[in-house]
Amino acid sequence: GNSVTQMEGPVTLSEEAFLTINCTYTATGYPSLFWYVQYPGEGLQLLLKATKADDKGSNKGFEATYRKETTSFHLEKGSVQVSDSAVYFCALNAGNMLTFGGGTRLMVKP
Amino acid sequence: EAQVTQNPRYLITVTGKKLTVTCSQNMNHEYMSWYRQDPGLGLRQIYYSMNVEVTDKGDVPEGYKVSRKEKRNFPLILESPSPNQTSLYFCASSDRGGPDTQYFGPGTRLTVL
Numbered sequence: 001g002n003s004v005t006q007m008e009g010p011v012t013l014s015e016e017a018f019l020t021i022n023c024t025y026t027a028t029g030y031p032s033l034f035w036y037v038q039y040p041g042e043g044l045q046l047l048l049k050a051t052k053a054d055d056k057g058s059n060k061g062f063e064a065t066y067r068k069e070t071t072s073f074h075l076e077k078g079s080v081q082v083s084d085s086a087v088y089f090c091a092l093n094a095g096n097m098l099t100f101g102g103g104t105r106l107m108v109k110p
Numbered sequence: 111e112a113q114v115t116q117n118p119r120y121l122i123t124v125t126g127k128k129l130t131v132t133c134s135q136n137m138n139h140e141y142m143s144w145y146r147q148d149p150g151l152g153l154r155q156i157y158y159s160m161n162v163e164v165t166d167k168g169d170v171p172e173g174y175k176v177s178r179k180e181k182r183n184f185p186l187i188l189e190s191p192s193p194n195q196t197s198l199y200f201c202a203s204s205d206r207g208g209p210d211t212q213y214f215g216p217g218t219r220l221t222v223l
Contacts, residue, residue, distance in 0.1 A: 101152050
């Protein structure tokens with residue numbers, strides 16, 4: 001079956017540090033890949049997505065590149081802010097269902 | 111305002127007492143789904159619906175029922191709740207006929223004693 005593996009958190013960074021959250025997946029076929037973000041007390045929001053190999057999704061300074069050869073979709077941001085503190089979920093869609101990773105909590109300190 | 115609403119937001123109940131969590135969206139989306147979120151497990155899909163009167167099981171459907179009589183509503187029914195169904199539940203919807211870009215509700219925190 002399909003699965004998504006994310007690095008365990010929490011990830012604690014100082015403001016303006018570089019962020020990487022690793023995500024790898026297992027899926028049949030050619031899934032679409034997503035990063036969702038969950039701010040405290042809220043539902044999930046789509047952060048970015050990529051639908052085919054070598055696509056780069058980007059939004060709000062975050063980026064992720066769909067790497068088919070390594071089955072990865074790592075999330076990066078060059079300079080994090082305190083307001084980026086949240087839980088980040090990697091997910092894939094290989095049919096009619098989304099499969100999520102376990103989530104990675106990011107804490108950014110001033 | 112485009113949104114997905116869920117009610118109630120918080121619920122404490124006892125084992126075996128039937129309950130329904132409502133979900134409604136105002137975006138005319140065809141696809142709707144229910145997830146549960148548990149620490150360390152991420153979100154797991156319970157049921158989804160591709161359109162009115164069409165529902166399918168997700169990864170963890172046991173102990174849950176759903177119905178899709180209208181496009182905008184997708185209630186989640188727990189006929190006989192048990193403590194292992196204590197969780198945070200999210201409803202979501204999307205257009206394009208599948209779970210592409212999903213819009214999530216604010217969540218319902220359920221505690222079963």
